[in-house]
Amino acid sequence: MITSIRMIFKNQKVIPICSTILGILFIIAILAPWIAPNNPIAVNLAYKLQSPSWDFPLGTDHLGRCNLSRILYGARISLGFAILIFISSLAIGLIIGTFSGYKGGWVDHVLMRFCDGVMAFPSLILVLGLVGIFGPGLSQVILALMLVQWVYYARMFRGMVLSLKEQNFIAAAKISGSSQWKIIKNHIIPNVLPPLVVMGTLEMGWAIMDISAMSFLGLGVQSPTPEWGAMIHEGKSYIRTNPELMLYPGLSIMLVIVTFNLLGEALSERYGVKRRF
């Protein structure tokens, strides 16, 4: 394994490989209901804690549910919500950021101070605080993560708008008769895309980590929804007898986040974008 990673680094094929892996993961997540061998929430105490078999390729958990099916369905939750959070925080950030940059003046000032206020909180702590007030539940966690992440996109878009406002080529393009749309397509998007993609991949990795951390603490996903962090939470009681209950979901989380991180890292190197810590 180490050799193959070495080879990857040497050949700079990181980006395509990671993208492929992610692509596969997403496809698995989407196709989970068709690929999964069993119903992930079907409880059958007679099959409790069994070893891998043809019926249950990865064995069963303490309620007789198929581990593999739960992992596959768990991918839907983690990846699905990561995308949801990304898209919605992006949308909110885009709207507020561009509005703020465009308007300028005191509107801009107030909004940016507000962003500073939100950024003052480490994201997990704000999420925990929100959950503490509103109560546990997957929707609260998702909402909290969205509220925490949009500020970074807002800042980015605002910065973009501000620098563009100054640039002459906008005026030049206007004079030369280019339509608004063309300006956006040819000038704005190429500038926005790289940092966006970099930020997106890294933020998605973080979102998955946060969702599973919250579920692990018992504050996120509620039973019987299969989610990797929740599975680790349930599995830890069996660490001495059936450590695989903890192993499978943990490895899954790691695999996904490593892929996101590798991709984000490689992209940032390629496009020369600086990472936010």
Place this chain on the structure above:
Amino acid sequence: MSKGNSILNIKLFILFILILSTLLVGCSNANNEESTSKGSHDNTLTIAWPRDVGEMNPHVYNPSQLFAQSMIYEPLVSYQAGGRIKPNLAKSWEISEDGKVYTFHLREGVKFSDGTDFNAEIVKKNFDTILNNKELHSWLGFITKIAQTEVVDKNTFKLILTEPYYPTIQELAVVRPVRFLGKAGFPKDGDTSKGIVKPVGTGPWILEKYKADEYAIYKRNENYWGEIPKVEKIKVKVIPDAETRVLAFEKGDLDMIYGEGVVSLDTFKQLKSTGKYETRVSQPIATRQLVMNTKTEQLSDERVRQALHYGFNKEAMVEGVTSGLEEKADHILPTNLPYTKDVDVMSVGYNVEKAKALLDKAGWKLPKGKTVREKDGKVLEIELMYDSAESIQKGMAETLQSEWAAIGVKLNIVGVELADQVQRFKDNKFDINFFSNYGAPYDPHTFLNIVSSKGFGFNEAISAYPNKDELIKQMVKVPQTTDEKERQQLYSSILKSLQDQGAIIPISYIKKTAIYQKNVTNFNFPANRDENPFTGISIKQ
């Protein structure tokens, strides 16, 4: 970047690291007075508890832990197995004919841990401060019925009630609030609700050392009037995480794991199977029940309720979810409580055909090709709420979901926080809920009190019982009876009626578990659910 700046930079950095290191060493030194001592070495029993023991004040509730309070403070009378009440700080007592006057003859020669006398004066002082906060303690029946307390002489104390209330004696045995603090513990204004000066009790243990959130050490009271504990000290370590507790026990850092829900049943079974430890399971302490809200349309029909009861394999579910540690329950209150032994209820076994027939009769039919029954265009869909922190409730909810699906009932399960569960029960915003009774020494009278009280949840839930009003009247009458036979008759008929009409279904008997190292001997579960098991226990060195 100039070299000068980076040299300064490095110097600052090194300084920073040095400061951190000294701080670190300083902090660990401060903590070092408590090095790990293996339990069995100096006749100390080490156990773990998920929460800090809290303030050792006999008159307060959470976060003070019951078992700890019971180590220091004692009651007038004590509750023993089978519902027998034994003299404790009161060596004998008389109850007047009309059931309103209780005269206690206190044990002589009893002293508090600081050497002061235990007498009727201090008993009254404790009662006074409790009665000062009646609303706080009103959950305990007899408190609200106290008319006055009287010191007759040094060793005689009289309690006068406003009406006959037979459970008074049982209620005096509970761990809180009616236990006794020595004079030196009272604050100047005599009000213990805001705090006490020091934990002075008459009990077999004294609090020796306390480090909040870490541990509490109790040493035995060498001047205890009763049986002196064989173990010299008890150390209670605070370990919130269940798995960590087990790991610590396996490592030998703990001598015993004791408590309710402190270790998962699967873990208990697994530890038992290693053969390396002693394991014990208690007698039933409470019944886990399902409560159905008869106000909802589907559940207002008794046939539907019965069908649900027939429709799942209780034995298999209890065996599977609790790993055989709980027992299938046939009665809504365990039969080892006073007055609960001979309740003759209709027996309900696992019978899918009967369940389906009952549902059909009730009008809920299964349309062709569909999986959920319908009646008048409505689906038979109900919601079961459970405490999301309770893995057994969760497991049972999930099992019921799939079992009832087989008879055409769609069960939605929702995990809520305990506070929510209690609130929704009160507000009657539920279809089916889990409940379990308080157990000894509160029952059976507290259970009847709860069921009949408005605003708790049960009263509203049994609304569709045709004989509801009559039942409530009977329940209110029970505590006032002075005739044993009449009391027993009432209990038998009330409990039978509540259970047979199907809104309260007994599922399993909850039991306490204990695992301890092989060198711990003479372990016994206390009869009073909230007390501690430390009195007779000993450790072989």
Place this chain on the structure above:
Amino acid sequence: MGNYILKRIMSIIPVFLLAALLTTGMIHLSPVDPAEAYLTAAHIQPTDEILTQKRHEFGLDQPFFIQYVNSIMKICQLDFGISYVSNKPVWDEVIYRIPATVQLAIASILIAVFVSVPLGFLAGVKKGSAIDHFSRLLSFFGASIPTFWLGYILVFFFSVKLNLFPVEGIGTWQHLVLPSITLALPLIAMYTRLLRSSVLENLQEPYVLFARTRGLKEKTIMTKHVLRIAISPMITGLGMNLGKLLTGTIIVESVFSWPGFGRYFIEAIFNRDIPVIQCYVLIAASLFILSNLIVDMIQMYIDPRISRKEGQHR
């Protein structure tokens, strides 16, 4: 420069006020009535009159703005209210638990520094070698491992199976080892990578070539010059990571039963102990803001150009 510092300190205040606003606001948006939560935790029947009395006590019946101002004033006096669960002042409870968390944090930072400095440096200097690959591997996996998972695995192997360390609790240095390693790993991952890329960058700089032509020994060049300069981004990175450290302590303390502030916060969440939740969130925010400020100032001290460049960025 003094002007700049002043300006920065002034800019902190509105942010802090905003943080306080957010936390006060959260209480209001919450479906849980603080008065009711308090009474439930105290096992008192929440009748209507007791509720109104408690609400008045908590100042909940006053307009939002007044409540906000009141809470700000109280906070400045370090009065964060009374815990619903223990009935003691929140600040006292917090002060009691903070030293344990600080100890854990310091130990983790030290471990992180002592591991990542040599590792990152060597990785950069010997690019392409085994050490380099090892460090990159460590960086990726270290940043991707869920902390809670790692904690249990470490306990399982080192404590239970190999019996080298205690399972839980606080007291001796052995108790500190596993929790601080767990907490340090993500930091190591980050600093190693930071230092490595910084070293790589510096190796391209002209002064290195110049030093070589001057005939200085390779070893001297590396340690006396490159390392000194390369370390500065890592130092600034240290400050910025306080947030991650704080988050990590919450999880690590729960896994290892470490009696610190993080564990207390989690308990408060489960108990709906709102004053404690508020206090933690505010302290976390303040620490974060403060550390960012200090980092900015250090950075500016090192390179005055940055203060002018910074401008719009953070």
